[in-house]
Amino acid sequence: xxxxxxxxxxxxxxxxxxxxxxxxxxxxxxxxxxxxxxxxxxxxxxxxxxxxxxxxxxxxxxxxxxxxxxxxxxxxxxxxxxxxxxxxxxxxxxxxxxxxxxxxxxxxxxxxxxxxxxxxxxxxxxxxxxxxxxxxxxxxxxxxxxxxxxxxxxxxxxxxxxxxxxxxxxxxxxxxxxxxxxxxxxxxxxxxxxxxxxxxxxxxxxxxxxxxxxxxxxxxxxxxxxxxxxxxxxxxxxxxxxxxxxxxxxxxxxxxxxxxxxxxxxxxxxxxxxxxxxxxxxxxxxxxxxxxxxxxxxxxxxxxxxxxxxxxxxxxxxxxxxxxxxxxxxxxxxxxxxxxxxxxxxxxxxxxxxxxxxxxxxxxxxxxxxxxxxxxxxxxxxxxxxxxxxxxxxxxxxxxxxxxxxxxxxxxxxxxxxxxxxxxxxxxxxxxxxxxxxxxxxxxxxxxxxxxxxxxx
Amino acid sequence: xxxxxxxxxxxxxxxxxxxxxxxxxxxxxxxxxxxxxxxxxxxxxxxxxxxxxxxxxxxxxxxxxxxxxxxxxxxxxxxxxxxxxxxxxxxxxxxxxxxxxxxxxxxxxxxxxxxxxxxxxxxxxxxxxxxxxxxxxxxxxxxxxxxxxxxxxxxxxxxxxxxxxxxxxxxxxxxxxxxxxxxxxxxxxxxxxxxxxxxxxxxxxxxxxxxxxxxxxxxxxxxxxxxxxxxxxxxxxxxxxxxxxxxxxxxxxxxxxxxxxxxxxxxxxxxxxxxxxxxxxxxxxxxxxxxxxxxxxxxxxxxxxxxxxxxxxxxxxxxxxxxxxxxxxxxxxxxxxxxxxxxxxxxxxxxxxxxxxxxxxxxxxxxxxxx
Numbered sequence: 001x002x003x004x005x006x007x008x009x010x011x012x013x014x015x016x017x018x019x020x021x022x023x024x025x026x027x028x029x030x031x032x033x034x035x036x037x038x039x040x041x042x043x044x045x046x047x048x049x050x051x052x053x054x055x056x057x058x059x060x061x062x063x064x065x066x067x068x069x070x071x072x073x074x075x076x077x078x079x080x081x082x083x084x085x086x087x088x089x090x091x092x093x094x095x096x097x098x099x100x101x102x103x104x105x106x107x108x109x110x111x112x113x114x115x116x117x118x119x120x121x122x123x124x125x126x127x128x129x130x131x132x133x134x135x136x137x138x139x140x141x142x143x144x145x146x147x148x149x150x151x152x153x154x155x156x157x158x159x160x161x162x163x164x165x166x167x168x169x170x171x172x173x174x175x176x177x178x179x180x181x182x183x184x185x186x187x188x189x190x191x192x193x194x195x196x197x198x199x200x201x202x203x204x205x206x207x208x209x210x211x212x213x214x215x216x217x218x219x220x221x222x223x224x225x226x227x228x229x230x231x232x233x234x235x236x237x238x239x240x241x242x243x244x245x246x247x248x249x250x251x252x253x254x255x256x257x258x259x260x261x262x263x264x265x266x267x268x269x270x271x272x273x274x275x276x277x278x279x280x281x282x283x284x285x286x287x288x289x290x291x292x293x294x295x296x297x298x299x300x301x302x303x304x305x306x307x308x309x310x311x312x313x314x315x316x317x318x319x320x321x322x323x324x325x326x327x328x329x330x331x332x333x334x335x336x337x338x339x340x341x342x343x344x345x346x347x348x349x350x351x352x353x354x355x356x357x358x359x360x361x362x363x364x365x366x367x368x369x370x371x372x373x374x375x376x377x378x379x380x381x382x383x384x385x386x387x388x389x390x391x392x393x394x395x396x397x398x399x400x401x402x403x404x405x406x407x408x409x410x411x412x413x414x415x416x417x418x419x420x421x422x423x424x425x426x427x428x429x430x431x432x433x434x435x436x437x438x439x440x441x442x443x444x445x446x447x448x449x450x451x452x453x454x455x456x457x
Numbered sequence: 458x459x460x461x462x463x464x465x466x467x468x469x470x471x472x473x474x475x476x477x478x479x480x481x482x483x484x485x486x487x488x489x490x491x492x493x494x495x496x497x498x499x500x501x502x503x504x505x506x507x508x509x510x511x512x513x514x515x516x517x518x519x520x521x522x523x524x525x526x527x528x529x530x531x532x533x534x535x536x537x538x539x540x541x542x543x544x545x546x547x548x549x550x551x552x553x554x555x556x557x558x559x560x561x562x563x564x565x566x567x568x569x570x571x572x573x574x575x576x577x578x579x580x581x582x583x584x585x586x587x588x589x590x591x592x593x594x595x596x597x598x599x600x601x602x603x604x605x606x607x608x609x610x611x612x613x614x615x616x617x618x619x620x621x622x623x624x625x626x627x628x629x630x631x632x633x634x635x636x637x638x639x640x641x642x643x644x645x646x647x648x649x650x651x652x653x654x655x656x657x658x659x660x661x662x663x664x665x666x667x668x669x670x671x672x673x674x675x676x677x678x679x680x681x682x683x684x685x686x687x688x689x690x691x692x693x694x695x696x697x698x699x700x701x702x703x704x705x706x707x708x709x710x711x712x713x714x715x716x717x718x719x720x721x722x723x724x725x726x727x728x729x730x731x732x733x734x735x736x737x738x739x740x741x742x743x744x745x746x747x748x749x750x751x752x753x754x755x756x757x758x759x760x761x762x763x764x765x766x767x768x769x770x771x772x773x774x775x776x777x778x779x780x781x782x783x784x785x786x787x788x789x790x791x792x793x794x795x796x797x798x799x800x801x802x803x804x805x806x807x808x809x810x811x812x813x814x815x816x817x818x819x820x821x822x823x824x825x826x827x828x
Binding site: 184185187188189190191201349350351352353355358360365366367368369370384406414416417418421423424 | 492494665666667668671694698699700701702755756760761764802805806807809810811813814815816817818
């Protein structure tokens with residue numbers, strides 16, 4: 001057994017998959033940052049709002065005013081340098097730090113795929129993605145043909161975790177037995193040509209997509225591992241992600257997933273991709289110095305044992321963290337305690353309306369807050385149904401009005417939420433003074449329980 | 458025809474069709490019970506919006522006539538005629554305000570017609586300097602429209618006898634001019650918006666996509682916005698002081714200077730809201746396709762739509778219990794005003810959470826990726 005493990009970790013393989021992964025990842029991130037800028041989101045999401053929602057323990061991470069643009073610029077440049085493999089270690093470190101900083105600035109914009117980017121770039125910190133076909137290979141006049149096989153496997157495992165958990169979390173009664181929320185979302189796609197007025201409105205199709213999505217997510221990692229099913233699996237990946245791209249506003253995520261999945265193919269495919277890229281570069285009259293042939297082929301790239309241990313621990317952590325919801329009582333979809341960072345993707349149609357009441361406990365006088373005065377529309381939408389955001393905002397309001405000279409302040413919220421087509425119900429205990437509550441990892445007892453049960457993961 | 462021609466779409470369509478063709482009977486069934494959103498747009502446009510604009514335009518020109526007559530001959534009959542015409546037009550306005558779409562939005566129609574309370578200082582300043590541009594896009598909202606007429610017709614003096622004397626006095630000719638200017642501005646801006654509705658009717662009813670800029674989405678979003686801000690906040694919340702540390706602000710009721718009419722105006726607004734939701738033709742109870750029927754199609758029952766209608770009805774009952782004059786009501790017992798606000802808020806919750814959820818309407822102001 002021990003020998004097997006040692007053998008596994010010593011096993012060497014061609015480094016091409018890492019190079020291809022690095023190039024696609026870097027380019028996609030570069031494009032993502034450009035897209036983000038061009039949509040004006042830096043301003044509307046990070047500069048315009050006067051208040052930002054923080055992650056627990058990261059309250060110090062805030063947008064940098066006008067310098068936020070600089071942060072995105074740095075992130076974009078780092079992504080590009082990762083793609084071309086120039087000073088790779090530094091570039092990927094800068095990318096990881098700047099991207100993660102951006103994501104930590106405001107919880108409002110949390111998306112699983114942003115988290116995925118942070119996670120993958122963290123793993124890439126410890127992988128020799130610049131072994132071959134990189135600027136680094138040219139400048140150091142050394143190209144490594146082989147790398148330890150586990151470095152490639154660690155990325156495969158991470159992708160496998162994403163799919164597997166995305167599939168597991170779909171095993172719940174709303175998704176499988178009610179086809180919720182897909183039923184609502186698909187029905188609203190009546191404007192698609194041909195299919196919109198027909199099968200998008202069909203109940204069997206809603207169930208077909210729900211069950212199909214679950215089986216797809218659960219099986220795709222295995223279909224990708226085995227050589228016989230790999231091409232078919234990749235075809236499914238392309239179809240599935242393009243379908244989601246058409247149906248839902250999920251930005252760059254489908255492309256990231258499609259291109260990441262290529263890593264499951266063996267080195268031959270990757271060598272062909274690299275050869276293709278080299279031909280394209282030559283056509284563009286960019287001197288490649290025989291990138292793929294390598295200047296000075298050296299067989300093995302040694303990865304430090306410490307890196308290996310860090311990645312192992314990190315992946316173990318990734319396997320465990322989606323289960324933390326089990327530590328909390330109550331309905332996960334409702335309370336959202338342990339919901340993030342768990343690959344729960346597109347599982348809920350949840351909308352809320354939260355009105356905050358500022359009360360003077362002595363005089364009993366009160367007034368309602370106009371959320372438009374403090375939050376952007378996106379922030380209001382997200383805050384309205386997420387307990388930790390309601391609390392953070394409520395306390396911010398309390399402190400704001402205190403600093404304006406109001407005294408004996410208590411903050412209450414009249415919050416209603418509807419989940420997966422259920423009639424809305426009161427979400428937060430209206431008699432809970434938010435100023436007295438603390439944001440901790442403990443159960444939030446001031447959330448009213450959902451008057452229904454959702455079975456499953 | 459479609460905004461985004463996605464090449465992948467055709468691959469997908471081919472795929473879906475190959476799935477769906479396995480059972481053609483189900484496909485046919487789908488075509489039968491599918492909901493036609495264009496019917497809502499046609500019903501709302503042809504039976505609610507256009508007739509309401511038609512009526513409103515007539516009422517406004519009647520108002521303009523009466524003002525011109527009064528400008529020629531200042532007597533009590535003519536003054537009263539102006540006041541009556543003002544109120545008739547103001548009532549019909551309650552059917553117009555929720556449609557803050559395209560042209561209306563572009564020319565700040567709503568802001569110019571009904572931003573209240575009016576600013577006396579701004580109005581008097583305009584009159585005394587005689588230098589003002591009512592067409593400018595922001596600086597004179599509080600010095601024109603119905604609230605300004607309210608001030609000029611009822612707020613200058615305590616009663617009609619004194620008001621008449623005021624206008625009969627040549628020193629105040631500038632006030633009379635301003636009255637005319639405000640009304641003619643209202644007429645011209647309404648003409649612009651009304652004509653645009655007539656011209657763009659076909660484009661509007663054919664824009665049946667589910668995107669932020671498609672007709673049904675804009676209608677729905679504006680309807681909810683109006684219900685929350687125009688009706689709940691402006692007519693009840695702000696005057697009752699719920700946004701300002703419980704300081705009731707009587708001066709902020711709609712039609713403050715003729716505040717005996719404030720209840721009638723808000724009842725009319727609620728009637729318009731209910732009619733729109735149920736798809737009832739303007740000034741009639743004949744119902745067509747509507748948000749209500751669409752909601753019933755999506756939820757496959759009537760639970761949500763009846764819950765929403767109940768909130769409208771309960772609000773109406775609470776409003777019926779109020780004094781005709783909201784300024785008086787606030788002075789006597791503000792809690793009844795707050796009760797109405799709270800009831801309307803229950804409606805807001807159903808519209809903003811349940812209805813938007815079920816209809817999966819792309820909300821126009823949210824612009825970011827999801828996952």
